[in-house]
Amino acid sequence: NAGVTQTPKFQVLKTGQSMTLQCAQDMNHEYMSWYRQDPGMGLRLIHYSVGAGITDQGEVPNGYNVSRSTTEDFPLRLLSAAPSQTSVYFCASRLNVDSTTGELFFGEGSRLTVL
Amino acid sequence: AQSVSQHNHHVILSEAASLELGCNYSYGGTVNLFWYVQYPGQHLQLLLKYFSGDPLVKGIKGFEAEFIKSKFSFNLRKPSVQWSDTAEYFCAGIPGGYQKVTFGTGTKLQVIP
Numbered sequence: 001n002a003g004v005t006q007t008p009k010f011q012v013l014k015t016g017q018s019m020t021l022q023c024a025q026d027m028n029h030e031y032m033s034w035y036r037q038d039p040g041m042g043l044r045l046i047h048y049s050v051g052a053g054i055t056d057q058g059e060v061p062n063g064y065n066v067s068r069s070t071t072e073d074f075p076l077r078l079l080s081a082a083p084s085q086t087s088v089y090f091c092a093s094r095l096n097v098d099s100t101t102g103e104l105f106f107g108e109g110s111r112l113t114v115l
Numbered sequence: 116a117q118s119v120s121q122h123n124h125h126v127i128l129s130e131a132a133s134l135e136l137g138c139n140y141s142y143g144g145t146v147n148l149f150w151y152v153q154y155p156g157q158h159l160q161l162l163l164k165y166f167s168g169d170p171l172v173k174g175i176k177g178f179e180a181e182f183i184k185s186k187f188s189f190n191l192r193k194p195s196v197q198w199s200d201t202a203e204y205f206c207a208g209i210p211g212g213y214q215k216v217t218f219g220t221g222t223k224l225q226v227i228p
Contacts, residue, residue, distance in 0.1 A: 031214065040124070042205060042220040043159075050214060058215060090158060092216075103149055104207075104216060106158040 002026050006091050006107035013081045013114045021076040021110050023091030031094040032074040033104070036060065036087040043090065049074055081114045088112070119208045121219035128196050129227050136191040136222050138180075138206030145211030148189040150180055153203045153221075162204075165189065176200070201226045 007022045025032065033048035035058075045058030049068040063085060065077040074093075078085060088111050092104040119140050128134060140146060147166050151159040163174025170182040180191045189206060206219040 033216075035218075040220060042121075043218040045215055045217075048215060092159075103161045103164050104159075106160075108158050 004091055004093055004105050004107035006089075006110050008110060009108065010111050011113070013078075013112065015082060015114060017081050018077070018079050019081065019112075020078075021089055021091075021112070023074045023076065023107060024072050025074075025091075025093045025105070026072065027093065027095070027105070028071060029093035029095050029105070030071070031096065032068065033058070033092050034064070034066065034074070034076045035090045035092060036085075037090060037109075038087050046076065046089075078112075081112075083114045086112060086114045119206050119217050119219040121206050121222050123222045124220070125223045125225070127225045127227065130198055131195050134191070134193040134196045134200075134224070136204055136206075136224070138189045138191065138219060139187050140189065140206075140208045141187065142208060142210040147209045147211065148180075148182060149207040149216075150174065150178070150189075150191050151205045151207060151218075153205065155202070159205065162191070196224070196226050198226045198228045200224060 004025045034046040035043040037043050044060045046064050047066040049055045055066050088109050090109050091107040094104050095102050122137050149164045150162040152162050153159045162178050163172050165172045165182045173179045178193050182189050203221045203223045205221045207216050209216045
């Protein structure tokens, strides 16, 4: 099993450019989410999804869009990148929406630098 | 706001020393709690989890954590650390019935040989 796959692993953008971070899982997980990790701030939830066609905002959603057209994929879009979005991004999934059923499985991370 | 807090930001220990990392949560009612580890350059991996039952939870690599409801705590312990335990450790929690997982700010552990 591949688990949770994120691409790209590294990306450098200029301010104002747009890009999409891809996330795919092959475990038939209902719940998927995006976090950003910044030094001293831990992981902060950007957006999450409880199933195909259903998404919601986390703690820090501004500047990011998501969609969930299939169970497997949950891309994160930066419409107009800003230096404040320089971070490491992690996609994570869980089997069920119900929180009592298990832990999050994480992708390898995507390191984004915005100049 | 419901949250998880870790008060130790950076811990330095010698090999064979005992470890205890603090984690407190602010949820009322039922709660699910986790400890994750992130080795340098890697993604987060689950160390252990608490859902219900025995409040003393044993995880991988000799780690354990104790859920103390009266103290709203879920501290991580290991009796004897190794150099290979050098990593960042995150406590995380989710109130029962909710969907979003909240992470603490992390504790960087450095083990000196």
